[in-house]
Structures are given as C-alpha cells and as structure tokens.
Amino acid sequence: MALPPRFRKDAVAVTEDKHPVDETLPPLKMFTSGLQHVAAMYAGVVAPPMIVGPAVGLSATETAFLMGASLFTAGLATLLQTLGFWKIGAKLPFVNGVSFAGVTPMIAIGKGEGADAIPVIFGAIIVAGVIGFFAAPYFGKLVRFFPPVVTGTVITLIGVSLLPVAFNWSQ
Known part of the structure; x- marks a missing residue:
C-alpha cells in the first residue's frame, strides 16, 4: 500500500514530515x-475512594474528602510524569491515577483495623510507594518477561475481583 503523496519523499506535494x-x-x-x-481519568481516580471509603466505614463527607485527596495526588503525579524531573517521569502527557490493584487489600485492612483503618492504609500506601519508587528501575528491566497476555490476565483478574462491589452498587 503506497503512502499518500504528502508522506512520500519523492512526491512534489510534500508539505510536512509528520x-x-x-x-x-x-x-x-x-x-x-x-x-x-478527562472523563476516563476522572472516573479512574475517584472510583477507588468511592469503593474503599464506605467499605471501611467512612461517612459521605469523609469519602468526599478522600476523593479530593485522590484527585490532588493524581494531579501532582501527572505533573511529575508529564514535566519530568531529573530521571523521573516520561515527559509525555500521561495521566497518573489511582490503582484498583490496592482496593481489595485496603478493604481488608479497613475491616481488620476498624476505626484506625485510614492511618494504617495511608501508611501502607506511603511505604509501598517508596519501595516501588526505588524498585522501579530494576523492574523496568523485567518488563520484557511479561508479554501482553500476562499483563492482560492480571488486569482482568483485578476487574473480576471488583465485580462483587459493582453488584452491590447496582442494588
């Protein structure tokens, strides 16, 4: 299949090389x-707090505050990823959000800790974030061992594990 004239080097009508x-x-x-x-980003950032908040016994006001904190930190992470700093960030327009992978462990911590759940969850997130930050360069070299079928399966399992929450919301 031949390229359109504007993309062929031998064509006279080449106006740009994009x-x-x-x-x-x-x-x-x-x-x-x-x-x-923006709609996809917003839904992905506010959904985990909407799941975790009520599951650990937060009021509607506290859940709304948790959603605001999630949006704020997602904005900071997006700026860091987009603008970059030293060797940090891809310097591409990525939107960083909240991972659904941690929803089930956060709910489990919340049910086990009771009223003290949120500080324990935040502490666990901070520790995991620091460990992940320092481990990222090493794990980046392992990506070649995880083909799309593996990563797709993991993401599918995360979605399936969240189905009971979706069913409860639909009632």
Missing part, C-alpha cells in the same frame, strides 16, 4: 477527544 499519529486534530475532534480522556 506521521499521521502526530498530526494535529481539528478543534472539535480535539475537544471531544480531550473531554473523553
């Missing part, structure tokens, strides 16, 4: 695509 992926979208399409990304 790959179709790098082209700027028309304003309306760019706006709707951006809105879709």
Whole structure:
C-alpha cells in the first residue's frame, strides 16, 4: 500500500514530515477527544475512594474528602510524569491515577483495623510507594518477561475481583 503523496519523499506535494499519529486534530475532534480522556481519568481516580471509603466505614463527607485527596495526588503525579524531573517521569502527557490493584487489600485492612483503618492504609500506601519508587528501575528491566497476555490476565483478574462491589452498587 503506497503512502499518500504528502508522506512520500519523492512526491512534489510534500508539505510536512509528520506521521499521521502526530498530526494535529481539528478543534472539535480535539475537544471531544480531550473531554473523553478527562472523563476516563476522572472516573479512574475517584472510583477507588468511592469503593474503599464506605467499605471501611467512612461517612459521605469523609469519602468526599478522600476523593479530593485522590484527585490532588493524581494531579501532582501527572505533573511529575508529564514535566519530568531529573530521571523521573516520561515527559509525555500521561495521566497518573489511582490503582484498583490496592482496593481489595485496603478493604481488608479497613475491616481488620476498624476505626484506625485510614492511618494504617495511608501508611501502607506511603511505604509501598517508596519501595516501588526505588524498585522501579530494576523492574523496568523485567518488563520484557511479561508479554501482553500476562499483563492482560492480571488486569482482568483485578476487574473480576471488583465485580462483587459493582453488584452491590447496582442494588
């Protein structure tokens, strides 16, 4: 399949050397695509606090505060990832959010700790974050051993483990 004239080097009508992926979208399409990304990001950032908060016995006000904290930290992580600092961050427009992988352990901690659940959960998240930060360069070298079928299976299992929560919400 031949490339369109604007992408062929031998064509007279070459106006730019941009790959179709790098082209700027028309304003309306760019706006709707951006809105879709923001909606997906927002849902992914606020859903874990909406699951964990009630499960550990937080009131609606405390859950709303937890959602605000989640949005704030996701914003900080997104800025760090996008702008980069030293060797930290991809310097690409990624939105960092909250992982659903920790929802089940957080709920388990919450049920085991009772009223003291939130400080224990926050402490566990901070410790895990620091360990993950320092382990990331080593795990980055292991990515080649995890093909898409493995990572897809893990993500599917996380989703399946959250199905009971979804069923409870639908009632």
